[in-house]
Amino acid sequence: MDAGRVLERTCSLSRFGARHRFRKVTIMSENSANGVSRFAVELGVAALTGAFGAAVCHGSLDIGAGWTEMGPDAGYFPFYIGLLIVFGSLVNIAQAFLKHRGTGEIFIDAGRAKVVASFLLPLVAFGAIAAWLGLYVGTALYIAATMVFQGRYKWWIALPAGLGVSAAFFLIFEIGFQVPLLKGPVEAWFGIY
Amino acid sequence: MENIGLLIDGFGHILSWNHIMLMMVGVTLGILVGVLPGLGAPNGVSLLLPLTFSMDPISAIILLSCMYWGALFGGSTTSILFNIPGEPSSVATTFDGYPMAKAGQASRALTLAFVSAGLGALAGVVMITLLSGWVANFALKFSSPEYFAVYFLAFASFISMGAQSPFKTLVSMMLGFALASIGMDTISGNLRLTFDIPELIKGVSFLIAVMGLFGIGELLLTTEEGLRFEGIKARVKLAEIGRTLIEIPRYWLTIARSTIIGIWMGITPAGPTAASFMSYGVARRSARDKSLFGKGDPRGVVAPETADHSAGTSALLPMLALGVPGSATAAVMMGGLMIWGLTPGPMLFADRPDFVWGLIASMYLGNVVAVFLVIATVPLYASILRVPFSIIGPIIVAVIFSGAYQVVNSVSDIFLVIGFGLLGYVFKKLDYPLAPLVLAMVLGDKAEDAFRQSMLMSGGSLDIFWSNALVAGLMTLGLVLLLSPLAFWLIGTLRKRRDDVAPHGDGNAAV
Numbered sequence: 001m002d003a004g005r006v007l008e009r010t011c012s013l014s015r016f017g018a019r020h021r022f023r024k025v026t027i028m029s030e031n032s033a034n035g036v037s038r039f040a041v042e043l044g045v046a047a048l049t050g051a052f053g054a055a056v057c058h059g060s061l062d063i064g065a066g067w068t069e070m071g072p073d074a075g076y077f078p079f080y081i082g083l084l085i086v087f088g089s090l091v092n093i094a095q096a097f098l099k100h101r102g103t104g105e106i107f108i109d110a111g112r113a114k115v116v117a118s119f120l121l122p123l124v125a126f127g128a129i130a131a132w133l134g135l136y137v138g139t140a141l142y143i144a145a146t147m148v149f150q151g152r153y154k155w156w157i158a159l160p161a162g163l164g165v166s167a168a169f170f171l172i173f174e175i176g177f178q179v180p181l182l183k184g185p186v187e188a189w190f191g192i193y
Numbered sequence: 194m195e196n197i198g199l200l201i202d203g204f205g206h207i208l209s210w211n212h213i214m215l216m217m218v219g220v221t222l223g224i225l226v227g228v229l230p231g232l233g234a235p236n237g238v239s240l241l242l243p244l245t246f247s248m249d250p251i252s253a254i255i256l257l258s259c260m261y262w263g264a265l266f267g268g269s270t271t272s273i274l275f276n277i278p279g280e281p282s283s284v285a286t287t288f289d290g291y292p293m294a295k296a297g298q299a300s301r302a303l304t305l306a307f308v309s310a311g312l313g314a315l316a317g318v319v320m321i322t323l324l325s326g327w328v329a330n331f332a333l334k335f336s337s338p339e340y341f342a343v344y345f346l347a348f349a350s351f352i353s354m355g356a357q358s359p360f361k362t363l364v365s366m367m368l369g370f371a372l373a374s375i376g377m378d379t380i381s382g383n384l385r386l387t388f389d390i391p392e393l394i395k396g397v398s399f400l401i402a403v404m405g406l407f408g409i410g411e412l413l414l415t416t417e418e419g420l421r422f423e424g425i426k427a428r429v430k431l432a433e434i435g436r437t438l439i440e441i442p443r444y445w446l447t448i449a450r451s452t453i454i455g456i457w458m459g460i461t462p463a464g465p466t467a468a469s470f471m472s473y474g475v476a477r478r479s480a481r482d483k484s485l486f487g488k489g490d491p492r493g494v495v496a497p498e499t500a501d502h503s504a505g506t507s508a509l510l511p512m513l514a515l516g517v518p519g520s521a522t523a524a525v526m527m528g529g530l531m532i533w534g535l536t537p538g539p540m541l542f543a544d545r546p547d548f549v550w551g552l553i554a555s556m557y558l559g560n561v562v563a564v565f566l567v568i569a570t571v572p573l574y575a576s577i578l579r580v581p582f583s584i585i586g587p588i589i590v591a592v593i594f595s596g597a598y599q600v601v602n603s604v605s606d607i608f609l610v611i612g613f614g615l616l617g618y619v620f621k622k623l624d625y626p627l628a629p630l631v632l633a634m635v636l637g638d639k640a641e642d643a644f645r646q647s648m649l650m651s652g653g654s655l656d657i658f659w660s661n662a663l664v665a666g667l668m669t670l671g672l673v674l675l676l677s678p679l680a681f682w683l684i685g686t687l688r689k690r691r692d693d694v695a696p697h698g699d700g701n702a703a704v
Contacts, residue, residue, distance in 0.1 A: 041619065041623065045619055045620075045623060045625075046364075053367070059386040063383050063384075063385055070381070071645060072645045072648050072649070072653070074383040074385055076648075078370075078371060078385060078386060081367050081371050082367075084363060084367045085367045088360045088367065089364055091360040092361060092364060107622060108622075115416055115417055116413055116417045116618075119412070119413060120413060122587075123409070123611065126594065127608055127611055130594060130598075135594060135598060138591075138594075139594075142591065143587045146583060146586070150583040151583030161584070165588055165591065169595060178247060179243060180602070182602075
C-alpha cells in the first residue's frame with residue numbers, strides 16, 4: 001500500500017510521459033497482482049488531455065489567434081477551446097486527488113489487462129498488415145489467426161472461415177455497394193483492382 | 194393542419210416497394226447492430242453512411258433512420274434475453290426485463306418492450322409532425338448570433354444535465370471541438386492544428402471518431418468484462434403475444450408519463466439514455482407497490498422502453514428544424530445530411546420539403562415495420578449471440594476497419610480508429626461521456642462559423658449575444674444551465690455543513 005502511494009506521488013510529479021508511467025505501474029502491479037490504480041489513470045488521462053489542450057493553444061497561436069482586418073483569425077476560436085481543455089483538465093486533476101486518491105479503486109488488474117491485450121495486439125497487427133497487404137488479405141489472416149489462437153479452432157476450419165468473411169466483404173462492398181476497399185499486392189497478382 | 198397535408202405528400206414520396214425494401218433492410222441491419230456487442234446505433238449509422246453516398250438522399254436517409262429504429266429495438270432484445278444491454282439506452286430495461294425472462298416470461302417481456310417502444314416512437318413522430326414546421330418557421334428568424342446561442346444552449350445543457358462530472362463533460366466536448374477544427378479552415382483557407390503531419394490536412398472525420406470510440410472502445414470493454422451470453426431460450430409464442438397485447442392498455446399511465454419524459458429529454462440533448470433511466474426511476478417511485486421492481490415488474494420494462502424510443506425519435510426534431518442533434522446517432526445522421534449537401538435547419542424545410550416530409554413519413558412506416566420485423570426475427574438474433582465471441586469480435590473489427598477506410602479511402606484512418614478506440618475505452622472506464630465529443634465534432638465547424646460571423650457583425654464585441662430579446666434569452670438560459678452544477682454543489686455543501694457541525698474542517702476533501 002505504502003509503496004503504491006509513493007509510486008502515485010512520483011507519477012503525479014512527472015507531468016509528461018504518461019504512457020511511460022502506465023507501463024511502469026503495470027509492471028509493478030504484476031508482482032503484487034494489484035493492478036493499475038484508478039487514481040493513476042485519472043491523473044494520466046487528465047495530464048494527456050491537458051497537454052493536448054496546450055498543444056491546441058500553441059498551434060492556434062502559431063497561425064494567429066488574434067484579430068485581422070478580415071475579422072477573427074483562424075486560430076481565434078481554437079485558442080479558447082484549447083484554454084478550456086487545459087482548464088477542465090486541471091480541475092479533473094484536482095478532482096482525482098479529492099475523489100480517487102487512496103480509495104484503492106483499480107482501473108485494471110493484471111489478469112484483465114492480459115485479456116484486453118490479447119484482443120488489442122492482434123487488432124493493431126491487423127491494422128499494420130491491412131496497410132501493407134490490403135484489407136481483404138488482412139481480414140482473412142486476422143480472422144483465421146484469432147480463431148486459431150483464441151478460439152482454439154483447427155486451422156482447416158479457421159482458414160476457410162477467414163477467406164469466407166473476406167469474400168463476403170468483397171461481394172457486399174465491391175459488388176453490392178460499389179465501394180472499393182484497400183487492396184494490396186496479393187490482389188494485384190490475381191488481377192483484381 | 195398544413196403539416197398533415199405535407200405529411201400526406203411525404204407518404205406519396207416514399208410509398209414504393211423500393212423504399213419499403215430499404216426500410217426492411219435498414220431495420221434488419223439495425224437490429225443486428227443493436228444486438229451485437231460493440232456495435233450500436235451511432236456506430237452502425239457511421240459504418241453504413243459511406244455506403245449510401247451513391248444513393249439518392251431520400252432512399253439513403255430512409256435506410257439510415259430505419260437502421261436507427263432497428264438498433265433501438267435490437268438493444269432491448271439483448272437486455273431482456275441476455276441481461277446485456279446492446280445499447281447504453283437499454284441498460285434500464287435489464288433491471289426488470291431479464292428477471293421476467295428468467296421467470297419464463299421472455300415472450301411477454303419482449304412483446305411489452307417492443308410494443309411500448311413502438312408506441313413511444315410513434316408519439317415522438319406525431320410530436321415531430323406537429324411541431325417541426327412551427328419550430329422551423331421560428332428558426333427562420335435566426336441569424337448567426339442566435340445560432341451560436343442555440344449551440345451554446347445545447348452544449349450547456351450537456352454540462353448541466355449529464356450524469357458525469359461537469360468538467361469531464363467539458364473536456365470531452367472541447368476535445369471534440371478541437372478535433373473538428375483540425376485541417377483546412379473553411380473561412381480563411383489556412384491549415385490549422387495539423388502540426389505538419391500531412392495525414393491531418395484532410396481533418397479528422399467524426400465518422401472515424403464514432404467508429405473508434407463506440408466500436409473498438411466498446412469491444413475492448415466487452416473483452417475485458419469477459420463476454421458470456423447466458424441467454425434464455427426465447428421462442429416467441431403467438432398466443433402469448435396476443436395475451437400481452439390485451440394487457441398493454443393497463444399501463445397507459447406509465448406509457449403516457451414515459452412518453453412525456455422521453456420527448457422532453459429527446460428534444461433537449463439529454464438523450465435516450467438519460468430518458469430511460471429517469472423514466473424507470475419515476476415509474477418506480479410513483480408505483481403503489483414497489484416490491485416487484487427489479488424482480489420482473491412489467492412496468493419496469495414498459496417505462497424505460499417507451500422513454501428510450503420516444504427520446505430517440507424526438508432527437509430528430511431539433512436536428513431537422515434547428516440543425517442541433519439531440520443524440521449521438523442524430524449527430525451522425527446530421528453529418529451525413531451535410532455530406533449529401535443538405536444542411537439541416539429551417540431552410541431545409543423551405544428548400545426540400547419532399548426530403549423532410551419524406552423522412553417524417555418514413556418514421557411512421559419504419560417504426561411499424563420495425564415492430565413486426567423484430568417480433569418475427571427475435572429467435573434468429575438470439576441464436577447469433579450464441580456464436581462465440583472469438584469469431585464475432587474479429588468480424589466486427591474487420592467491419593469497422595473496412596468502414597473506416599471507406600470514409601475517404603485513407604489508410605491512416607485505420608490507425609486513427611485504433612487510437613480513438615483506446616481513447617473510448619479509457620474514457621468509458623473513467624466516466625468521461627462520449628456523446629458530447631461526437632456532437633462537438635459534428636457541430637464544431639458550424640458553431641465556430643456562427644461565432645466568427647457574429648464577431649464580424651459586432652466588430653469583436655460579445656455584446657451582440659445580448660443585443661435582442663431572443664438571443665439574450667437563449668444565452669441567459671445557457672448560462673443558467675452552465676452554472677447550475679455549481680449552484681447545486683454550493684447548496685449541497687452549505688446544507689451538509691449546517692447538518693453535521695463540521696468537526697473536520699470543510700469536510701469536502703473526505704468525500
